[in-house]
Amino acid sequence: MENKPVQRRKTKKIWVGDVPVGGGSPVSVQSMTNTETTDVSATVKQVNDLEEAGADIVRVSVPSMEAAESFKEIKSNTNIPLVSDIHFDYKIALQVLKYGVDCVRINPGNIGSEKKIKEVISAARDMDVPIRIGVNAGSLEKDLQKKYGEPNADALVESAMRHVNILLDNNYENFKLSIKSSDIFMAVESYEKISDLIDQPLHLGITESGSLKTGTVKSSIGLGSLLMKGIGDTVRVSLASDPIDEVHVAWEMLKSLKIRSRGVKIVACPSCSRQNFKVINTVNKLENELSYLKEEVTLAVIGCYVNGPGESKVADVGVTGASPMHLIYLNGKPAYKVETNELENALIKEVTKLADQKRNTILKG
Numbered sequence: 121m122e123n124k125p126v127q128r129r130k131t132k133k134i135w136v137g138d139v140p141v142g143g144g145s146p147v148s149v150q151s152m153t154n155t156e157t158t159d160v161s162a163t164v165k166q167v168n169d170l171e172e173a174g175a176d177i178v179r180v181s182v183p184s185m186e187a188a189e190s191f192k193e194i195k196s197n198t199n200i201p202l203v204s205d206i207h208f209d210y211k212i213a214l215q216v217l218k219y220g221v222d223c224v225r226i227n228p229g230n231i232g233s234e235k236k237i238k239e240v241i242s243a244a245r246d247m248d249v250p251i252r253i254g255v256n257a258g259s260l261e262k263d264l265q266k267k268y269g270e271p272n273a274d275a276l277v278e279s280a281m282r283h284v285n286i287l288l289d290n291n292y293e294n295f296k297l298s299i300k301s302s303d304i305f306m307a308v309e310s311y312e313k314i315s316d317l318i319d320q321p322l323h324l325g326i327t328e329s330g331s332l333k334t335g336t337v338k339s340s341i342g343l344g345s346l347l348m349k350g351i352g353d354t355v356r357v358s359l360a361s362d363p364i365d366e367v368h369v370a371w372e373m374l375k376s377l378k379i380r381s382r383g384v385k386i387v388a389c390p391s392c393s394r395q396n397f398k399v400i401n402t403v404n405k406l407e408n409e410l411s412y413l414k415e416e417v418t419l420a421v422i423g424c425y426v427n428g429p430g431e432s433k434v435a436d437v438g439v440t441g442a443s444p445m446h447l448i449y450l451n452g453k454p455a456y457k458v459e460t461n462e463l464e465n466a467l468i469k470e471v472t473k474l475a476d477q478k479r480n481t482i483l484k485g
Contacts, residue, residue: 137201142321321353395423396441
């Protein structure tokens with residue numbers, strides 16, 4: 121039975137720089153710098169590294185006017201769309217808007233008087249720059265904490281709609297929204313409820329999800345369940361790790377759900393006593409050696425003949441472990457045999473060759 125593709129929820133399309141978000145556009149991948157924004161060279165390097173790793177959009181914290189001045193330099197030395205992360209001080213938002221920010225992450229209800237809110241909205245409208253509302257279970261308004269006793273989905277949704285209504289009352293619909301919690305169940309329920317109330321794009325995230333291992337598991341469960349339901353237009357995997365890891369995990373998530381593809385997708389057996397080569401060592405080396413490739417290639421690495429032929433026949437490149445030699449598959453068909461000491465290099469060669477062919481085809485087309 122053929123798997124049906126995910127049916128995306130219909131949302132309005134906005135533009136973050138040259139990246140479309142919502143309206144049927146590809147689910148975009150975001151990350152956030154963890155350098156000091158005032159350290160311009162370090163932040164520029166990290167932004168560019170994130171772009172190379174596959175990020176579509178990068179968020180930069182701008183907590184002060186000094187950081188806003190640094191943001192100006194960062195923006196002029198990077199190409200990827202940048203979102204400024206701003207809390208409370210509306211003047212910082214006005215400043216980064218002058219400096220060409222591509223999206224402003226700010227909660228309208230947290231930046232002071234109605235006059236200040238209208239100034240930010242007016243400047244964003246003049247620049248045609250979207251706003252991202254970011255609601256977080258860890259920073260709910262005090263009256264909502266009192267009303268609900270503790271954070272829950274209804275409290276998050278009520279908070280979100282307060283901010284949404286401020287923008288809508290000012291006839292501003294160029295925004296996206298996140299409604300995050302570190303609790304998977306609360307986050308999923310909140311996104312499900314808000315998706316029935318607004319048409320704007322949703323930015324998915326499980327906030328403060330933890331370390332690389334823990335955060336990957338929590339984010340995959342929470343964000344994966346939402347994406348499978350068609351909810352979500354852009355994702356950020358929040359990890360207490362190198363931001364590059366956030367991008368890699370997000371892509372693996374999207375590739376697994378067949379929502380977007382990038383780079384080499386490795387299908388590998390967990391290894392057992394039937395294996396005819398050390399599968400785990402081989403896969404780790406291949407994943408590292410091939411991580412720089414951007415072209416979509418499927419590689420099946422199976423240690424024996426039980427599942428090897430079946431997996432290799434549906435992959436671009438595959439190997440089925442055997443003794444004394446292993447069988448390499450190309451485009452689903454048996455091609456040639458190699459010894460164990462030649463296996464890794466042979467697979468790297470074939471995957472790289474296919475990636476080069478795909479790249480050249482795109483360039484010629």
